[in-house]
Amino acid sequence: MGLRGKFNLSLLVVFLIGIGLVGAFSWRVISENARSEVINEAQLITAEAISVRGYTVNEIQPLLAEQSKTRFLPHTIPAFAATSTQRDFTKAFPDYTYKEAALNPTNPGHRATAEEAVIIEQFRKDPTQKTIITTRETPAGPVLSVSRPLQITNKACLSCHSVPGAAPASMIDVYGPSNGFGWTLNEVIGAQIVSVPMQVALTRANTLFFSFMGGLTAIFAVVIILLNILLHFAVIRPIRAMSALATEISAGDGSDAPEFSVNGKDEIASLSQSFNRMRRSLVSAMTLLES
Ligand code: HEC
Structure with a gap:
């Protein structure tokens, strides 16, 4: 083999090894970044929902306390406020969803699916666990979900969620006496589940990765x-x-x-x-x- 051949062959070997190592390392960093970006988005949405819940309890409930005695106003219910505001948010960002999934929900629309029930059971088994992150494939690309336990830590919750007799009659008129009761103090009854599409972040990560590797090759x-x-x-x-x-x-x-x-x-x-x-x-x- 001529001098040129030897020279080019050794450069090529160095390049292939180098690009392999750099590629593997940078792909890991870039895809981890994309994942934490998506997790961050989900955590923002969760924090937003928690704020809406707090606002409803602290500001709306006292304000409507008088009217609530004569007529049941779901607007004073934190779960109602959080899911309603997030529903509007989902209209603007259809692939982002927020759900307060419960095993035995007051509103049947909040019933946990089989997959969600598995997550809730995990929280029930281990109350120290505060977050579960899962991903699943959908026709529109992978979706990442961040789940947090919904635990009854306040006795006041039990007025509407223990036995139908303790709940306002006006509430029973709307929701009936068979759902969302029997909850106990400190029980994990469900999970707040925020799902965020990963496709945008993954496409961005791919573009970044290929431009970087293309630049190196050039x-x-x-x-x-x-x-x-x-x-x-x-x-x-x-x-x-x-x-x-x-x-x-x-x-x-x-x-x-x-x-x-x-x-x-x-x-x-x-x-x-x-x-x-x-x-x-x-x-x-x-x-x-x-x-
Ligand atoms: C005045 C009655 C009332 C009180 C007090 C109350 N809830 Fe509810 N809760 C409801 C109603 C009604 C719904 C269904 C709301 C809807 O249609 O979105 C509900 C829904 C929920 C949901 C969503 C799942 C489901 O059952 O549909 C969760 C979680 C929840 N409540 C937790 C709590 C917690 C935690 C507290 C205490 C901080 C609490 N609730 C206090 C009446 C109440």
Whole structure:
């Protein structure tokens, strides 16, 4: 294999190993970033829902306390406020969903699906667990869900969720006596589940990754082309010329060929000088011998 072949082969091997390592590492960083970006979005939505719940309890409930005695106003219910506001949010961002899923919900629309029930059971088994992150594939791409337990930590909740007799009759008129009762203090009755599509973040991560790798490959290509040009003019061409001249001289018909031209001050230039010197001595030795 020629000098150029050896040189290019070793550069290619270094490049392939380098790009493999850099690629694996940067893909990990970029995809982890995309994932934490999505988790962050989900956590923002959860925090928003928690604020709406708090606002409803602290501001709306006292305000409507008088009216609530004569007529049941779901607007004073934190779950109602949180799910209603998030429903509007979902109109603007259809792929983002918020659900207060319960195993035995007051509003049947909040009943946990089989998958959600698995998450709730996990929270019930281990009350110290505060977040569960899951992903699932959908036709529109992967969806990430961040779930938090819904635990009854306030006795006041039980007025509407323990036994139908304790709940306002006006509430029973609307929701009936069979759903959303039997909850106990400190029980995890459900989970707040925020689902966020990952497709946008993944597409962005892919674009970033491929532009980065494309950039690296382009830099490598430019470097290898420049090095090849340099190798050709600075090493291969002078060596080829020198070797052709040496062949001619060794065959005995190059003694009147012109001196090898020396350009620059690098190693090849000093090799050409030595070559010229050697050739001159050889020619004078031959002349001596012949005379
Ligand atoms: C005045 C009665 C009342 C009180 C007090 C009350 N809730 Fe509710 N809760 C309801 C009603 C009614 C719904 C159904 C709302 C809807 O249709 O979205 C509900 C829904 C929920 C839901 C959603 C799942 C479901 O059952 O539909 C959760 C979770 C919940 N409540 C938790 C609590 C917690 C925690 C407290 C105490 C901080 C509490 N509730 C206090 C009446 C009440």
